[in-house]
Amino acid sequence: MKAFLASLSLALGLAFLPAAVQAQEPLRIEITEGVVEPMPYAVPSFVAETPEAQQYADQISRVVADDLTGTGLFREIPREAHIAQVTSFGAPVQFADWKAINAQALITGSVSADGAGRVVVKFRAWDVFAGQELGQGMQFAAPAEGWRRLAHKVADQVYSRLTGEDPYFDSRVAFVSETGPKGERVKRLAIMDYDGANIQYLTDGGAIVLAPRFSPSGDRVLYTSYQTGFPRIHVLSVGDVQSRILQAGDGQMSFAPRFSPDGRMVVYSLSQGSNTDIYAMDVASGATRRLTSTPAIETAPSFSPDGSQIVFESDRSGTQQLYIMPAMGGEARRISFGQGRYGTPVWSPRGDMIAFTKQNAGRFHIGVMRTDGSEERLLTASFLDEGPTWAPNGRVIMFARETQGAQGASALYSVDISGRNLQRVRTPAGASDPSWGPLQ
Amino acid sequence: MTRWLPVLALGLCVLAVDAGAAETRPEPVIYAAPDCTSDSGGAGSDYAAQFAAAVQRCWVLDPADRAARVSLTLGFALTPDGRVKPDSLTLRHASGGDPGAIRRAFGAARRAVLRCQGSSGYPLPRERYAEWRRVELCFSPAKPAK
Incomplete structure (x- = not known):
């Protein structure tokens, strides 16, 4: 209504303006096409405010730049090209110097260490062409061994201010580390920072482990282990690295577990004889409930973010397809109808999309579709891509890619949901089955 | 005022840095104005297209961002x-x-307009300054970005 009244006022006002003034109407031009390119930005090395901080200042600013550039949305302007030198955190920003090298955003920072093993980092972000600060300056403090987290925190703040998206850099990924030849792989459960740093091994490789899944709060990991000879679901406490088997009957195979959004329930597949159905278990009480009951193979359940629905894969139609059913079980509706087979569906944290693995014409793809099955887009293609997992902000997908042949190995990759910016995640050995945890 | 928020895993803490007299970024004020109608067929058509092309080169879109679906008019x-x-x-x-x-x-949109003027300004016919002294640029991401 306000807009309408304002328009009406404008129209009435214009009607009574003298002709000379009306002649000074602004030139109106319409632009309908932009360009898709990374935004150029600059991160001068952070200023070391104490001698002890020198070793961290450059490392932290380096990780901040790696985080931002790694998104594919930003392009770092090399430091050799910088005209202005930032020698004091509080000094006025020389916007003209940054404009001259076409930096659209500037991140300045400083690092200090208090001698008691504590590092403090301050930063400010600037919109160079507007000559304004982007948001408020902030500082973070942590024990020195946590300096990478400090850098991720700074990058998260900058990323959110520049894109408006929720951040994801200060997060971890659970995965299966793979070493040894293809026929004798040693598989260990591991956790790392989202960028492959700080790997921590959680199992010793004595038993095959599969499909780790972070809890929503990041304190536990579900996984499937062959420790007893049968596949059984384990739950591991990340803090003390203690695990226990979730209840299952003798002779039953349980696998493909995933937490509910509140962390209280686990949905999983249970095989009895030749039939596989989906069950839900209350983690605290061990009480179980059967959610599907068909002669088909139903597996890979994943909750919607509000916990009301579950997407899963089933071959009930004769081919492997994706279905959605109420979280308590009930009638399922098919959402995938394209050619080929669909599997490993995962609901986006934003709730609007589902990522999946698709096999068609001898190729594997990671794709996304709306929750009603519309707008299917394939983001990757290779000999074997599988097991998508969403970044906490729903903007990036990580998955495993295996290369062909006897020497073939598995590695982790990430891709933006636009299909751009495919990147390999640096891990020291083979890696598969990624599960992206929450923002810390 | 400082505000500390503990993060348990590493004892990580955060507080706002005193920004001193730094400028705060104002929220954009949205006026009720009619959608932009291009003058490409009018008096300014000879140079308006060049002007549009110049700005377009600096208008960066992120196709996965909801902002890429916003139509706006910048005056x-x-x-x-x-x-x-x-x-x-x-x-x-x-x-x-x-x-x-x-x-x-x-x-x-603001960055596009400011960046692409370069150091010498937009090449517009000075003798027709009255026509382009005020401009309304309508950014309509209707077509797929290149």
């Missing part, structure tokens, strides 16, 4: 040598997004 004034008067940049109209998306779309 500004130019000096006789084709430079943008920075304080004159205003958001005249916006539609197709939530406030966050509109804010990002406004930032991208």
